[in-house]
Amino acid sequence: MKYTEDDLREELKTKEYEYGFYTDIESETFAKGLNEDVVRAISKKKNEPQWMTEWRLEAFRVWSKMEEPEWANVTYKKPEFQEIAYYSAPKQKPKLDSLDEVDPDLLETFKKLGISIDEQKKLANVAVDIVMDSVSVATTFKKTLAEKGIIFMPISEAIQEHPELVKKYIGSVVPTTDNFYAALNSAVFSDGSFCYIPKGVRCPMELSTYFRINEGGTGQFERTLVVADKGSYVSYLEGCTAPQRDENQLHAAVVELIALDDAEIKYSTVQNWFPGDAEGKGGVYNFVTKRGLCENNAKISWTQVETGSAITWKYPSCVLKGNNSVGEFYSIAVTNNYQQADTGTKMIHLGKNTKSTIISKGISAGKSQNSYRGLVQINSRAENARNFSQCDSLLMGNECGAHTFPYIEAKNKSAQIEHEATTSKIGEDQLFYCNQRGIDTEKAIALIVNGFSKEVLNKLPMEFAVEAQKLLEISLEGSVG
Amino acid sequence: MELKDKLLSSYVAFENRVNTNSDVHEIRSEAFEKFEELGFPTRNLEAWKYTSLNSVLKQDYSLFPNKIAAIELADVKQFFIHEIDSYKVVFIDGKYSSFLSQTTHENYDVCLMSAALNKEKYKPVIEKYFNKIAKQDNLTSLNTAFATEGAYINIPKNTEVQKPIQIINFTTGSETATMLQPRNLIVVGENSQVQIIERHQSLTSNPVLTNIVTEIFADKASNVDYYKIQNDEITASLVDNSYIEQQSNSVVSVHTFSFGGNITRNNLNFYQKGEHIDSILKGITIIEGKQHVDHHTLVHHIEPNCESHQDYKGIFNERSTGVFNGKVIVEKEAQKTNAYQQNNNVLVSDRATINAKPQLEIFADDVKCSHGCTIGQLDDDALFYMQQRGIPQKEGKALLMFAFANTVLESVKIPEVKQRITKIIANKLGVNIGFDL
Numbered sequence: 001m002k003y004t005e006d007d008l009r010e011e012l013k014t015k016e017y018e019y020g021f022y023t024d025i026e027s028e029t030f031a032k033g034l035n036e037d038v039v040r041a042i043s044k045k046k047n048e049p050q051w052m053t054e055w056r057l058e059a060f061r062v063w064s065k066m067e068e069p070e071w072a073n074v075t076y077k078k079p080e081f082q083e084i085a086y087y088s089a090p091k092q093k094p095k096l097d098s099l100d101e102v103d104p105d106l107l108e109t110f111k112k113l114g115i116s117i118d119e120q121k122k123l124a125n126v127a128v129d130i131v132m133d134s135v136s137v138a139t140t141f142k143k144t145l146a147e148k149g150i151i152f153m154p155i156s157e158a159i160q161e162h163p164e165l166v167k168k169y170i171g172s173v174v175p176t177t178d179n180f181y182a183a184l185n186s187a188v189f190s191d192g193s194f195c196y197i198p199k200g201v202r203c204p205m206e207l208s209t210y211f212r213i214n215e216g217g218t219g220q221f222e223r224t225l226v227v228a229d230k231g232s233y234v235s236y237l238e239g240c241t242a243p244q245r246d247e248n249q250l251h252a253a254v255v256e257l258i259a260l261d262d263a264e265i266k267y268s269t270v271q272n273w274f275p276g277d278a279e280g281k282g283g284v285y286n287f288v289t290k291r292g293l294c295e296n297n298a299k300i301s302w303t304q305v306e307t308g309s310a311i312t313w314k315y316p317s318c319v320l321k322g323n324n325s326v327g328e329f330y331s332i333a334v335t336n337n338y339q340q341a342d343t344g345t346k347m348i349h350l351g352k353n354t355k356s357t358i359i360s361k362g363i364s365a366g367k368s369q370n371s372y373r374g375l376v377q378i379n380s381r382a383e384n385a386r387n388f389s390q391c392d393s394l395l396m397g398n399e400c401g402a403h404t405f406p407y408i409e410a411k412n413k414s415a416q417i418e419h420e421a422t423t424s425k426i427g428e429d430q431l432f433y434c435n436q437r438g439i440d441t442e443k444a445i446a447l448i449v450n451g452f453s454k455e456v457l458n459k460l461p462m463e464f465a466v467e468a469q470k471l472l473e474i475s476l477e478g479s480v481g
Numbered sequence: 482m483e484l485k486d487k488l489l490s491s492y493v494a495f496e497n498r499v500n501t502n503s504d505v506h507e508i509r510s511e512a513f514e515k516f517e518e519l520g521f522p523t524r525n526l527e528a529w530k531y532t533s534l535n536s537v538l539k540q541d542y543s544l545f546p547n548k549i550a551a552i553e554l555a556d557v558k559q560f561f562i563h564e565i566d567s568y569k570v571v572f573i574d575g576k577y578s579s580f581l582s583q584t585t586h587e588n589y590d591v592c593l594m595s596a597a598l599n600k601e602k603y604k605p606v607i608e609k610y611f612n613k614i615a616k617q618d619n620l621t622s623l624n625t626a627f628a629t630e631g632a633y634i635n636i637p638k639n640t641e642v643q644k645p646i647q648i649i650n651f652t653t654g655s656e657t658a659t660m661l662q663p664r665n666l667i668v669v670g671e672n673s674q675v676q677i678i679e680r681h682q683s684l685t686s687n688p689v690l691t692n693i694v695t696e697i698f699a700d701k702a703s704n705v706d707y708y709k710i711q712n713d714e715i716t717a718s719l720v721d722n723s724y725i726e727q728q729s730n731s732v733v734s735v736h737t738f739s740f741g742g743n744i745t746r747n748n749l750n751f752y753q754k755g756e757h758i759d760s761i762l763k764g765i766t767i768i769e770g771k772q773h774v775d776h777h778t779l780v781h782h783i784e785p786n787c788e789s790h791q792d793y794k795g796i797f798n799e800r801s802t803g804v805f806n807g808k809v810i811v812e813k814e815a816q817k818t819n820a821y822q823q824n825n826n827v828l829v830s831d832r833a834t835i836n837a838k839p840q841l842e843i844f845a846d847d848v849k850c851s852h853g854c855t856i857g858q859l860d861d862d863a864l865f866y867m868q869q870r871g872i873p874q875k876e877g878k879a880l881l882m883f884a885f886a887n888t889v890l891e892s893v894k895i896p897e898v899k900q901r902i903t904k905i906i907a908n909k910l911g912v913n914i915g916f917d918l
Contacts, residue, residue, distance in 0.1 A: 071527070378856075380831065395846035398813045408837040410856045413828035417856040419839070425846040 033082045036060060039187050042086060046156050046190075049163060059176035059186030066180045072342040073371040073403055076311050079250045079285060086188045086221070144204070151196040152207055155223050158194035165196055169227050173256040173293045173319065181252040181287040181313075185221045189254070192223035197232035197263070206461050208237035222253040228263035228298075235266040235461055249274075249284045251309075257292030257300055261322065264299040265292065268460055269316075270468050272308035280338025280367075283310025290314065296322035296351070303459045305468040306333040306341060315373065317346035320354035320382075327356040330456040332468075335368030335400070344374035344405075349382040349415075358389040361453050364400035371403040376419070380411040391421040394452055484538045484660075485520050488623065491544050498545075499629060505598050508612050512625035519619040528618075531804040531836040532775045537718045537744055540688045542660035544627075546574040550653035552684070554581065560682045561647060564897045567678075568646040570632040574653055575661045577630065581649075591646055594631035594664055606635055610668055610698055614724040614752060621722045621748075624694040628664040631693075634677070638670035638700065645676040645895060650693075652717070654685030665695040667705070671728075674704040676895060681713055689717040696724050699731040701755065706734055708898055712741040712905055715770065722748045729755030729784075736893060737764040738902055739774045740909055750779045753787045753815075760789040763889045765902070767882075767909050769798035778807045782815040791822040794886045797833035805837045807852070813844040822852035827859060827885060859885075879912040 039060045043053040068078060145152050151162060159166050176186040197203055228234050238255075251273065259265045267290075276283025286309035292300035302316040318327030329345040347356035356376065364370040372391045393402035404421045426448050434444035450457075460468050492513060499506065521538055522529040552573055561569070568591045571581035577593055584592045590603075597603040598611075612628075615621045632648045652659050669675055683689045699705050711719060719742055725733055739745050751760045766774045780789040795803045809820045826835045839852040859881045867877035883890075883906065893899040907913065 393841075393843065395843065395848075398816070398844070398846045400846075401842065401844045403843065404839075404841040404852075406837075406839060406854070408835070408854060408856065410826075410828060410835045411833075413831050413833065413858060415828065415856055416858070417854070419837075419852075419854040421839070421841060421850075421852050423841060423843050423848060423850040425848075 032085045034060075034084070034086055034188065038086055042188055042190065046159070048156075048159055051163075051167060052159055055171070055176070056187050059183050060188075062177050063180065063183035063187055066183055068180050072313050073369065073373070073405070074311050074313065074340040074342050076285065076340070081184075084250060086190075148201050148204065149198040150201060150203055151194065153194055155189075155192045155194040155225060158225075162194070162196070165227065166194065166225065169256070169258055170223075170225055171256075173258060173291045174254050174289050179289060182254050182289040185223060185252050185254045185289070189221040189223040192225070192253070194224075195226045195234065195236065197228045197234045199229045200231040201229075202232065203234040206235045206237050220249070220251050220253070222251075224253070224255040225258075226256070226265060226267070227258045228260060228265050230260045231262040233264045236268070237461065238267070238269045250287070251284050252287045253289070255288070255290040255316075257290075259292065259294050259298035259300050259325075261296045261298060263295070264301075266301045266461075267292070267303070267316070269302075269304040269306075271304065271306045271312075274310075275308045275339050276310040276337065278337050280310070283339070284308065285311045286314060287311075288314040290316035291319065291346075292317070292327070293319045294322055294325035294327060294351075294354075297324045298322055299326040299328070301328040301330070301459070302345065303330045303456065304332070304343075305456070305460070306331065306343060309341070310339060312339075312341040312343055314343045315345055317348070318356065319348045319350065320356065321350045323351040324353045325351055326354070329356075329358045329360070330459045331360045332363070332453045332456045333361070333370055333372075334363045335365070335370045337366040337368060339366075339368040341369070342371040342373055344372045346375040347377070347387060349376075349378045349385040349387070352381070352383040353385070354382055355386045356388075358387070358391075359455050360389075360391045361456055362391070362393040362402055363396070363449065363452070364393070364402050365396040367399045369401045369403070371405060372421075373405040373407075375407040376409070376417060377407075378410040378412050378415040378417070382412050383414050385412060385415045387415075387417045387419075389417075389419040391419075392452065393421075393423040394449070395423065395425050484540075484542065487542075488544065488627075489517060492626070495545070495627060500599060503598075505607065505611065505628075509626050509628060512612075512617075512622040515617055515622040516619060516626055519622065522619050528777065528806070531802075531806075532744065532746055532773065534718075534720075534744065537688075537690055540658040540690070542658045542688075542690055543656035544660055546576075546656050546659055550574065550655040552578070552581070552651060552653065557581070557651060557682070557684070560649065560651075560680060562645070562678060562895075562897050562901055564900075565645065565895070567644050568642075569649065570646065571649045571651065572630065572663065573651045574655065574659060575630060575650075575663065578651075589637060589640055589642060590633060590635040591642075592633050594633045594666060595629055597633040597666065598629065603633075606668060607666075610666060610696065613696070614698075614726045614750075615694055615696055615722070616724070616750070620692055620720050621694055624662045624664060624692050624722065627662045628694070631664040631666070633665070634667045634669075634675070636669045636673045636675055638672055640670065640673045642673070642675040645678055648677065648679045650681045650691065652683040652685075652687075652689045654683060654687035654689075656687070658688040659690075661689065661691045661693075663691070663693045665693070667695065667697045669697070669699050669703045669705050671700045672702045673700070676706045676708075678708045678710065678895075678898060680710045681717065681719055683714045683717045686714055686716045689714075690720075691717070692720045692722075694722045694724075697726070697733065699725065699727045699733050701728045702730040703728075704732045706894055707736070708893070708895070709735065709737045709747075710898075710902070710905075711737065711739045711745055714741065715743055715772070717742050718744040720746045720748070724750045724752070725760070726752045726754055727758045727760065730757045731755070732759045732761070734761035734763070734892070736889065737776070738905070739764065739766040739776075740768065740905055742772065742774075744773045744775075746775045746777065748777045750781075751789065752781045753783050753789075756784050756786045758784070758787040760787075761892070762789070762791045762793075763892060764793040765886045765889050765906075766793070766795040766803055767798075767886075767906060768796075768801040768803070770801060771799075772801045773804075774802075775804035776806065777804075780809050780820065782809070782811045782818045782820060785814060785816045785818070787815065788819045789821065791824075792889055793824045794889055795824075795826040795835065796829060796882055796885070797826065797835060798829045800830070800832045802834045803836070805835075805839070805854070807838075808840045808842070809850060809852070811841075811843045811845050811848050811850060816845050816847045818845065818848040818850065820848070820850040824852075824854045825885070826856045827882070828856060875910075876912050879907070879910040882906075882910060
C-alpha cells in the first residue's frame, strides 16, 4: 500500500513517548510551596555560605514582585507556584568512588536511556556529570580533567570548593532580575554544573551532563555556569529525557556562559523532555534562560535540537561585548501533537567587528505551534557588525502553525544585516522524484527532513549527532529513516 | 489640558454640530467610548514599541479650525500633479474647498463624505461599508468618533474611471496648531478600475497632527491603484490608517512615498476575502534630521490561491529613525498562498536607527512564504568606479540610491507621478539628475 502523508500524520498522532518510564528511588522532598523560609532551607540543606543565601533571598524578593511573562506565542495553564515542591534529592548521599556504588536502579534508568556510563567512559571519551533529580550522583573523569586544571563539578560543590569563582561569575550574565523564571531559578536552584577552563587550556574531551526529572510534582531548577578563561576552549553537551507523567512539570533552568578574551565555548543541547501525549495531556514546561557573554575575540556557539516539552520558551543568547567576538546559533525545533515552541535567540552586538550567525529550522506536525522569535541588535558603537539570519519552517499538515517574529534593531551605519525566512512543505514533486528512483515515500520524507536540518545537525559534535538523529526519528517517526 | 481630555470634553460641542439622530452617530458614539477606554497608544503596546507619539501629543491643537483661510491656486499648484487632468477632492483645514476641487456624480461618485453621511440616497452604501473593516483600535476609534468629512468615492461595476483622483488635505496654519481627522470611503465595484493619489500638505510651519482613516472595498476583478505622497513640512505628523478589503480576482496596489513630516505612521491593512487576489504594498522612505517613519503592514490571507507582494526601501540620514513592521498571516484554508515580503534599508549616518520586525504567522502547509530584510550600506566599490569615471561623489551616491529604490519606482503606473517622485528624491539628495526613470 502506498505510504501517504495522511498515513504519516496518523502515525505521528498515535506515536507514544518511547522513553516514558519511571524509576522508583526513595527521595527526600520538601513540602510544597515557596516562601523565604523554603529558600533559606534549600540554602541550609546545601550547606551554603552566607553570601549565597543572601543572593537567593534577594532573587526571591525580586521574583515575588514579578509577573509571569505573557508575550510568548504559547497558551497553557499557568503553573501554580505554591503547588510545587522546590527541593528533591535522592536519599542516598552520593559520595561515591566507583560506579559499583551507584544505586542499581539508577544505572538501570541510564541503560534505558541508552547512556551507558562504562561505554561512554571507554569509547566516547566523555566525562559525565549526571544530574538525577537535582543532585549529582556520579562524576567521572574528574581526575583527567583535574590534571589540566579544569574544574567540572556540581555547582553545589563548587560553591563550597571554589566560592571565589562562583561568586565572581554567577548572575553576571543572567542577573537575578533578568526575568520571572531566571529570578525563580536564582532563588531555588537545587543543583547544576559548574565548569571552569583555565587560561590557554583546550579541554581534551566533550563535557556532558544528562538531566532528568524523576520525582512527581517537583520542578527542576538547574543552574549551569561555564567559564572559559583567556584563550581556552570547551565543548559542552547537555541532553535530557523525562518519564511520562500526567501532571505538568515545570523546568526553569538558567545557563550562563562566560568566554573571556580569545576563548571559545561550544554549547550543544539535545532536549527531549516528555512532550505530553497525543491529546496534549501532560508534558514538561520548559522555561529556560540561556545567555553567553563574549569578551574580545571570543566565540560562543549554541546548537540545539529541541524535540520534547509541551511548552518550550527558550532563547539562547549571545552578548557580543568584546571586539571581534562571534556568536552563533544553530537550532532545530520539532513540534508534534499539541506541542508549542517559542524559541530563538538574541544577538546583542556591542563591540566592534562583531559577527553573528543564526540558522533556525522549525518543523511542525500534528496540531503543534512552532515560533521563531529572535532579536538582532546593533548598538551605536558596534562598528562593522555583521549578522546573517535564516529561519526556515517546514509544515506537515494544515492543523499546525509556523511563526516568525524577528526583531532587528540597527543603530550603526556600518552594520550589515541580512535576514531571510521561508516556509514550505515537502513538495509533491520532490517526493515523486524520489519515488521514481525507487526510494519509498517514508524514506524520501526522511531524506528531505534530514536535508532540511543538515546545516544544524552538522554543527553537533559527533557523539551527539547520532543521538540527535535518534531524537528526530522518535519525534517524527515513520518519516526519518 | 492633555489632548485626550480635550478631545473627550469637546465631544459635546461636536455633537451639537452633527445629526445625532442617525445610525452613523451610533457608530461614532461607540467609537468614542472605545477611545475613552483605550486612550492614545503608548510604547507599552507591542504595535507601538518603536514609535512614541508623546512629543506630538504635547501640542495644544485646535480641533475644529473655524477661520476660513483663502488659498490662491497659484500658491498650491505645485502640490498637485498638475500635468494631468484629474478629479480633485481638496480640503483646507478639514473643510471642503469647492474652488480647488473638481468632483463628479456622472457615472460614478467622487464627492464628499459629509454629503454621503447625511443624504438619504447614499444611505445603503454607508450602511453596507462605513466602519466595516476599520479596526477598533485606539486611533481608528478616535477618528471614527469624530468622522464627518473626507473623500467619498463610489464606482459602480464595469466602470473605468477615466482620470486619476487626487485627494489633498491642506492646512493653512491659521491656528497655532491644528489636528485633522479626515475619513475616506472608497468603494470600487465589480470589474471597475480607479487610480487615486493622496497627499497631505501644510502651508506653514505651525504644528499639524493628522489622524486619517481610509476604507477601501475592492469588489470582484476590480483594480485599485493608490499612491500616498508624504512630503509634508517637518512640523506635521501623520497617522495613516488604511483598511482594504478585496474580493476574488481583484488587484489592489498601494505605494507609500515617505519623505517629509515629523512622525509618520502608516498602518496599512489588507484583508483578502476571495480567491486569486493580488495585494501589492510598496514604499520608499528617505528621511533625515530627526524624522521618524513607521510602516506597519498587515496582509491577512484568508482564502486559497492568493498572492501578496511587499517591497519597502528605506534610506536613513542623520538622526532619523525607520521602523518596518510587516505581518503576514496565512489562515489554514489559504492553501497555495504566495506571500512575499522584502524590506531593504540603507543607513547613511551613524546616528540613524532602523528597527525592523518582519513577521510570518502561517497555519497552512501548502504555501510559499518568504521574507527578506537587510540593513547595509551603499557599495563603496561601485561608488569608486563611478568617481574614477568622472561622476562626482554626490551624484554617484544619488545614482546608487535611485538604483536601490528603483524596484519600487518602476512599478508606478502613472508616468507623471513617477516623474514627480523622482524629482522629489533628486531634490532631497541635492542633485540634478537629468534622466527619466
